[in-house]
Amino acid sequence: MSATHGGYYVPHGSHWPILGSIGLTTLLVGFASLLNGASGATMLMGIGVLITLVMLFGWFGTVINESLKGMYNDQVDRSFRWGMSWFIFSEVMFFAAFFGALFYARIYSVPWLAGEDVSTNQHLWPNFDADSAAWPTNGPAALGGEFSVLDPWKIPALNTLLLLSSGVTITLAHWALKKGNRGALVGWMVATVALGLTFLGFQVYEYIEAYGEHHNLTLGSGIYGSTFFMLTGFHGFHVTLGAIMLAVITIRCAKGHFSHDNHFAFEAVAWYWHFVDVVWLGLFIFVYLV
């Protein structure tokens, strides 16, 4: 059921959103029960994930079909563009919260714990001095035990290169798309996905290394471990999402879904990928380097 109103496509009823709500709720109730140690929770979570995936496939499938049928005019296209831009902005703010935590800990709370400017430290943690409070730290109680950080100039630097190159390859793909060169388009897209996956592979490898005996760097390694893993972890999660979206777009490129002047989905994913890229640069500088 559909109708066009003054050219602007307004769908008539959709069952995908409610399915999405059911899926997300099942997933989260399952997760919450799992955290509370209830039995059968994993199962519930699994069902939730499944429903959510069905919803995503169905919803995006519907939109792709409508787009291919030419039901979206320029104004609809602009709505999608604005929508995607502000969605990315909301993601930026999500990361901002964790960067904020990192900066606050480094600039304020850790030095204060070590007695800078305030005297509470004499009563609470008299042995925690400026030396032991030097970043990276796991706090006055040395939570998680002694640890060492990863060398930024090994895997992280390599990963920076990988992600930056993927930014280049996706731009080359975009150029190929605009020129109508499908072979090159698909080639560059495959390269982008491959770079993304390699990044993820290295990231997993790095986590394994971090958790290993040599580094003993874990989520439980005080504030350093918390900020390190939460920032890189959420970033990695976003790279994963981005890579999946890129893969879908690659298939759509191969099928010839996009034309030189009509390829919003491609651009949306490209924006998303650049966003993930920029967040990584922030991570590389503030989490690994300084």
Place this chain on the structure above:
Amino acid sequence: MSTATTHDTHHAEHQSGLLRWVFTTNHKDIGTLYLLFSLLMFFVGGAMAMVIRAELFQPGMQVVDPMFFNQMTTMHALIMIFGAVMPAFVGLANWLIPMMIGAPDMALPRMNNWSFWILPFAFAMLLSTLLMAGGAPAGGWTMYPPLVLQTGDAFPFLIFSVHLMGISSIMGAINVVVTIVNMRAPGMTLMKMPLFVWTWLITAYLLIAVMPVLAGAVTMLLTDKFFDTSFFNAAGGGDPVMFQHIFWFFGHPEVYILILPAFGIVSQIIPTFARKPLFGYSSMVYATASIAFLSFIVWAHHMFTVGMPLTGELFFMYATMLIAVPTGVKVFNWVSTMWRGSMTFETPMLFALGFVVMFTIGGFSGLMLAIAPVDFQYHDTYFVVAHFHYVLVTGAIFAIMAAAYYWLPKWTGHMYNETLGKWHFWLSTLFVNVLFFPQHFLGLAGMPRRIPDYSVQFAEFNMISSLGGFAYGLTQLLFVYIVFQTIRGGAKATDQVWEGAKGLEWTLPSPPPYHSFETAPQIK
């Protein structure tokens, strides 16, 4: 302005029965869903408030045990903020923005459905915690660690329901922004937009900017509790105060999310009943924008007593006081709009006037709280409770009531019962002041908030306050009666409804066609 073409064939097209409401992508249906959901939550949260006031009716423990009392204060706030006030504003945005800017619908109709349909699930999840081991969350709506980490089985459900509410708000806000930037009829330039649209545009930006920050904050709580992180644990180098900073970075813009659309509503209503154009339209726009901007740099006025460095205390004190300037501009403009107007006092106008007077009282008590050295005395007392209830109940809620009376004839095609509406206003106004005004005195005298018992010198004012509370609560049943009576029937409303009403929504029939403007109107 051209009139819209009605298009009745669509009525045959949409589904009938319950499923229509579940699958709908229509902005009016979704607006109705939001508003009814909000009304329901208003009474669920209200019932909790009644429990609180019953316990505080007399000193000593009378009705509930302290743990349950704390659950009530926590749940009451969460439900009223995220379940009653915010959805009411989104419902109004859904109904009104497309009609006000000459659009066929919201820009992203499927997502619009999802923004709404997440809410019942989120609140079912939150309310279900009342039945869990350890009870509902009881550490306050601000969820400060380490206290909140002592929550029982409810804890992850609390966090995830906040996540769901956040997803819903962000999607709703994105939809509002996109609709306003992309769906305006030709000639509807930014500076011709009705103020309700302007205030919502700015509110939507605030939402997109701060809801993700709240999501981040509660995620850190979750990982601190279950995954060994130490964001808020000093032993690991973290800091519980850090949570407060992140929370209030969300929280203060949030209180403006709860009031800016109310400013918009009042700016629509006062000109209608003063029969004069709004005084200082563009200054209203700039004032709203400056309030929104300033709201990002005042958050720590909620934390004056945590032991911030002196420069911090001073900065946040002065920045907070600065907000009074654009707020004052607004109040000045509302009053000037009425100056020498030919005023009439129908129910929407009464609520709008009540808003102007009593919101200003809340603004002044806010200014008192903004004085850092003085706040050391008032912080966490009933004075704060009085402050935010003046801005939220006689502010936000009164504006929502005003909006309901003002647009109900447009939405339903029927006039509400004016006599009953006036009764509703006067009883509400009387009792809300009996309820909240004495709390100023209690707070100044030192009665702490969020405590189920108190020493005997606070007894009289508490009893008065509770009586006002029960009466205010009962009065709201009148509102429900009036609303459903109007939906079911009543005198036919004209298209313009109010003699002085200006704006595109009043050019449409009452009730308006299923899709507001099939062809875009021309705005001159």
